[in-house]
Amino acid sequence: MDARIQAEVDLLKDEVETKFCQMLDQNPDLIDYHFDVEIKKKEEKKCQNLKRVGAMKSENERQIEVLKIENAVVYFQK
Secondary structure (H helix, E strand, O other): OOHHHHHHHHHHHHHHHHHHHHHHHHOOOHHHHHHEEEEOOOOHHOOOOOEEOOOOOEEEEEEEEEEEEEEEEEEEEE
């Protein structure tokens, strides 16, 4: 990964961390969650910057919070 792309990924992770901290302020129960950033290919981009998608979703008894960010999907899970 070249330096320019790495810088963009780091910036994206910073944005996610900031947003996650804001969410944590509103819902302290999220402290048990971690987040993963998945970079999507450009043709898969179907979202707007920092658009929150839906409510908490239950999958195999895990609560997963999905935040969509330009060129990435962020999954929050316990």
